[in-house]
Amino acid sequence: xxxxxxxxxxxxxxxxxxxxxxxxxxxxxxxxxxxxxxxxxxxxxxxxxxxxxxxxxxxxxxxxxxxxxxxxxxxxxxxxxxxxxxxxxxxxxxxxxxxxxxxxxxxxxxxxxxxxxxxxxxxxxxxxxxxxxxxxxxxxxxxxxxxxxxxxxxxxxxxxxxxxxxxxxxxxxxxxxxxxxxxxxxxxxxxxxxxxxxxxxxxxxxxxxxxxxxxxxxxxxxxxxxxxxxxxxxxxxxxxxxxxxxxxxxxxxxxxxxxxxxxxxxxxxxxxxxxxxxxxxxxxxxxxxxxxxxxxxxxxxxxxxxxxxxxxxx
Amino acid sequence: xxxxxxxxxxxxxxxxxxxxxxxxxxxxxxxxxxxxxxxxxxxxxxxxxxxxxxxxxxxxxxxxxxxxxxxxxxxxxxxxxxxxxxxxxxxxxxxxxxxxxxxxxxxxxxxxxxxxxxxxxxxxxxxxxxxxxxxxxxxxxxxxxxxxxxxxxxxxxxxxxxxxxxxxxxxxxxxxxxxxxxxxxxxxxxxxxxxxxxxxxxxxxxxxxxxxxxxxxxxxxxxxxxxxxxxxxxxxxxxxxxxxxxxxxxxxxxxxxxxxxxxxxxxxxxxxxxxxxxxxxxxxxxxxxxxx
Numbered sequence: 362x363x364x365x366x367x368x369x370x371x372x373x374x375x376x377x378x379x380x381x382x383x384x385x386x387x388x389x390x391x392x393x394x395x396x397x398x399x400x401x402x403x404x405x406x407x408x409x410x411x412x413x414x415x416x417x418x419x420x421x422x423x424x425x426x427x428x429x430x431x432x433x434x435x436x437x438x439x440x441x442x443x444x445x446x447x448x449x450x451x452x453x454x455x456x457x458x459x460x461x462x463x464x465x466x467x468x469x470x471x472x473x474x475x476x477x478x479x480x481x482x483x484x485x486x487x488x489x490x491x492x493x494x495x496x497x498x499x500x501x502x503x504x505x506x507x508x509x510x511x512x513x514x515x516x517x518x519x520x521x522x523x524x525x526x527x528x529x530x531x532x533x534x535x536x537x538x539x540x541x542x543x544x545x546x547x548x549x550x551x552x553x554x555x556x557x558x559x560x561x562x563x564x565x566x567x568x569x570x571x572x573x574x575x576x577x578x579x580x581x582x583x584x585x586x587x588x589x590x591x592x593x594x595x596x597x598x599x600x601x602x603x604x605x606x607x608x609x610x611x612x613x614x615x616x617x618x619x620x621x622x623x624x625x626x627x628x629x630x631x632x633x634x635x636x637x638x639x640x641x642x643x644x645x646x647x648x649x650x651x652x653x654x655x656x657x658x659x660x661x662x663x664x665x666x667x668x669x670x671x672x673x674x675x
Numbered sequence: 676x677x678x679x680x681x682x683x684x685x686x687x688x689x690x691x692x693x694x695x696x697x698x699x700x701x702x703x704x705x706x707x708x709x710x711x712x713x714x715x716x717x718x719x720x721x722x723x724x725x726x727x728x729x730x731x732x733x734x735x736x737x738x739x740x741x742x743x744x745x746x747x748x749x750x751x752x753x754x755x756x757x758x759x760x761x762x763x764x765x766x767x768x769x770x771x772x773x774x775x776x777x778x779x780x781x782x783x784x785x786x787x788x789x790x791x792x793x794x795x796x797x798x799x800x801x802x803x804x805x806x807x808x809x810x811x812x813x814x815x816x817x818x819x820x821x822x823x824x825x826x827x828x829x830x831x832x833x834x835x836x837x838x839x840x841x842x843x844x845x846x847x848x849x850x851x852x853x854x855x856x857x858x859x860x861x862x863x864x865x866x867x868x869x870x871x872x873x874x875x876x877x878x879x880x881x882x883x884x885x886x887x888x889x890x891x892x893x894x895x896x897x898x899x900x901x902x903x904x905x906x907x908x909x910x911x912x913x914x915x916x917x918x919x920x921x922x923x924x925x926x927x928x929x930x931x932x933x934x935x936x937x938x939x940x941x942x943x944x945x946x947x948x949x950x951x952x953x954x955x956x957x958x959x960x961x962x963x964x965x966x967x
Contacts, residue, residue: 483945486942650780
């Protein structure tokens, strides 16, 4: 029994097809293409966090570290002249994988608020290291990276190529998450969320399952970070600040826990909100904070959760 | 011996002073946690608001001492309003929602302070000047005053919780709010007043530390992580544990700065925290199984 409201089978392909056609729209300037890139990366990361929050019941306050490490991994290779996209992504997977394995190994022995705090503190260690030692550029990070190459001689240099790159990543992430959720493994995660002790009594190796969920979520997030470094041509320690992790959680909550599609919507909504509000007023954090408070108070199931609640009633 | 007096002793005293102030901050956090089950992410911002309210009041009244009384009261009122408007409706929800709600409140407070007072670093002139010869060294009077007032306050809070009826009611609410409700106590009011009190304590800590540290809108962000560490180390919901842990962290931090640079100290403190969370998540004095 998956508790996720099942979206109609054609819903996701239709949404992705619409996203693929988006650059054809006349209003999509270079600026909006890059904004769309940011929105989709944010959405994809929120979705991979949802695998932990919504399905396994673990709130990670340390996803910024996976994101930032992915970005730094790509940046370090690009800086040294290794321009292949695939090398950057592969290296990001290795770096994030090693770190995530350590974090997941220790953090999954705890649950609830202790899990949240363990992931937070681990991420703070990484942040402090990158921010205050000069090995990777200190507070400036690594700046001015060259463009990555999709294939030798095919640079990813225009906003439109970058946009399709992130769209491919989003679809890949969505398919992975859907497959995980629909699999036996995914069902066990939901069982752990609902009643961890009972899942243990049924003979499931609960820590192993939690670690698996952590690793999948972290690796997807690390890929997003690597893509962000390729798009922005920099990696800075601010990417791993704990408030960034908070913003991922916010996106999941805005969209709706345990829906996968919801957090994508939430991440996109959050990115657009931040961009739009900040272009009018410089106190946009107040608006974002109030939106967050309002969501917790009035629509705790999020944007997509709201829709499915409505559907149940009719 | 010279080393002891010249370096070790002042550093130890620094640690005690900082630990005492940190204790005030963490105490509010742990009481709120025990009572509402909420890890209050906005606690650091209440601490920050205390310092700014102090600056505003000092510019009006020209007295640090009047500000020291009025600023915590003002922030306490802000806390009470916040509690009634936002936290009260979500008492029965999962702790996760409280975490996210207070994260949002923290954003609002931080940006609000930046809008009102600007993003610059500010300082408060030390209200107690001079220094006193002590054990073969001289130590600033203000820090001695800070240590004294924090200790008195911590004692007063302890007496409040053990000797007064109101204190016993709060402890009873931590233990079993439903039972207390059945006994005819207005539990929501207890919650609101306790939240206001915890906000006032945070504000007090903010204003007391302002003459030593600098005041800026993000000042709460760094302190809140340290306060979380203290609360966990002491054991979630254990007030005595929080005070002990605050002194332990304060002293550990200032002694470590003798041998390590500040960021290594931060990492060392994080490492202690990770170790405690893994080996003994309930901390020094926490009850077993609380939210584990």
